């Protein structure tokens with residue numbers, strides 16, 4: 557479903573869809589594009605969380621760093637609904653959440669907006685090889701993110717599943733757009749739902765946009 561949504565403007569995929577389904581997808585994308593353009597009309601840089609789930613991290617982060625415009629995205633609408641309620645209760649004007657896919661978000665982000673920081677916390681591990689394609693971190697993702705990144709943009713990833721870290725490290729090493737960073741201090745502002753479920757087991761990684769590219 558997600559893939560269909562990401563590639564929904566791909567004419568080949570569109571041909572295989574019912575016209576009314578395709579139409580709905582286009583309408584949703586248009587609405588999201590408009591919403592982002594309006595919200596971010598006067599914003600140059602954002603902090604992004606991909607797969608934000610219930611919004612625990614970004615709400616606490618946005619409260620701690622009120623000068624940053626924080627956007628959380630997740631394909632799970634129910635989780636986004638909860639995240640929105642959380643930000644609303646905290647009365648934060650700098651934290652927003654949208655139900656959309658990572659690649660779609662990058663495609664629809666207004667051109668003048670640059671991403672200063674990206675957080676990916678406890679992404680679905682998809683341990684089976686045939687499911688690797690479902691992981692958030694992919695070569696294309698890293699490259700599209702780099703295209704939208706601000707100077708010295710940082711990417712942070714945390715997972716309880718060490719092979720996901722290794723996978724990301726490999727893709728970063730292969731990519732000439734990002735480079736790994738050592739000794740980054742992690743802002744421990746909140747425990748996420750999946751962090752709690754895994755009893756705070758974690759491996760963390762940080763990367764910075766390669767200035768040479």
Ligand SMILES: C[S@@+](CC[C@H](N)C(=O)[O-])C[C@H]1O[C@@H](n2cnc3c(N)ncnc32)[C@H](O)[C@@H]1O
Nearest residue numbers: 607609630631632657658677678680748749750
């Ligand atoms: C294991 S949960 C972790 C949620 C939260 N970060 C936490 O630590 O509690 C992974 C989340 O990533 C979301 N997700 C998976 N693929 C995504 C994508 N391509 N774009 C946006 N969100 C995605 C899922 O819907 C899910 O909510």
